[in-house]
Amino acid sequence: MKFKKIVSIDYTGIDEFVHEKLKSLCNTLEIYNDFPKSEAEIIKRAKNADVLLVSWNTPITANIIKNLPTLKYIGMCCSLYDEKSSNVDIIQAKKQGIIVKGVKHYGDDGVVEYFYSELIRLFKGLGNVQFKEEQIELSGINLGIIGLGTLGKMIADAGNFFSMNIYYHNRNKRNDVDYKYLSIDVLLKTCDVITTHLPRNTVVIGDKEFSEFGNGKILVNTGLSPSFELRAFDKWIKCKGNFALFDISSTTEEFRTKYKDYPNVIISNTVSGFTKNARERLAHKVIYNLENVIKSISD
Incomplete structure (x- = not known):
């Protein structure tokens, strides 16, 4: 047929x-x-x-x-x-x-490479900005993953290789991983870097969550839509020491236009997983x- x-x-x-x-x-x-x-x-x-x-x-x-x-x-x-x-x-x-x-799971490998490439560039000042006054390594950094599916676990495993401290929040606690599960509020307070790996149209971070996350932190989103409330993000990203990393698929043209002159909002011009x-x-x-x-x- x-x-x-x-x-x-x-x-x-x-x-x-x-x-x-x-x-x-x-x-x-x-x-x-x-x-x-x-x-x-x-x-x-x-x-x-x-x-x-x-x-x-x-x-x-x-x-x-x-x-x-x-x-x-x-x-x-x-x-x-x-x-x-x-x-x-x-x-x-x-x-x-x-x-x-x-x-x-066709584009997961590319997303993992993008995540660590951008994080290392930011930590070492290899681009136009640097996270801290002095370049630092990934070792010892607290990484929080929201959404520990296949991709989230790949991010966790790679971070473990770099000797990062890995924590996660998921819809359900996973018994098949050694990484530490935290409630979302504790995760945000604990971690230096938060990365979200969620289905499209899933929003988990608003004013309350950004307040718990605090300042001097990094937010990463590579999903097909923002995992945060836009108004709350706008308030948070204007605080000193905060950075956000996105690939182009997780932002709209309006969003990119709004933040194009923000040195602490780093948006890739490519879809990281579409190699x-x-x-x-x-x-x-x-x-x-x-x-x-x-x-x-x-x-």
Whole structure:
């Protein structure tokens, strides 16, 4: 069995690695390497498709799904944590009997490298700013991780190699790790650096939490949305000695414009986890999902 029509609705980054395989799985393949600007454009691109491939950048709303009656499968070329954090309206897809699948852990290695690269640059003053008056090492620094999933644990393990003191807060305490679990308020008070690894649209830090975190600290966020309240962050980041590190995927254009002249707000111009290596891993996981959907429909 083949799909009738696969449409890659925006730039997913996978075509370079699996174009021929995608062609072999359908009668018609259409690939777009930009980002649609409206729902109408998405609906037009996806007309008569039974498979839609989409990155994390493009919302596939209930209205879009309602207007695509031939759709059988939406392949998210990104992580799918839950309905709340997804850029695809999972509830509407279920109502129409459309299968939705995402992938996981394709970009984690790149994020870990980014995290420690930026932290070391800041500690040693290798960029335009330096955390303390004298350069320091990672050893002995208290690192707090909010969200100890696969990526959070990779961050923890690397920090352990650097002889950092590792603490974490998670929805549930993990019994399979040796790192110390702390309530979020104690974690913030204890740690010099806090990094958040949470699903999109998950906000855990507000005025109260920033007050507990205090000053002379570093906040890192590489998720697909801010893990903090913007107004509270604005107040905290203006205090002396505070720094924040972001990759571009965790900020909006408005946010980047607002803080572009803040030397203590360091924003990478790249998506830290979207390396060539990650795109290749992503591509093969997307194909794996497609093949399994074909098999399930055939059976």
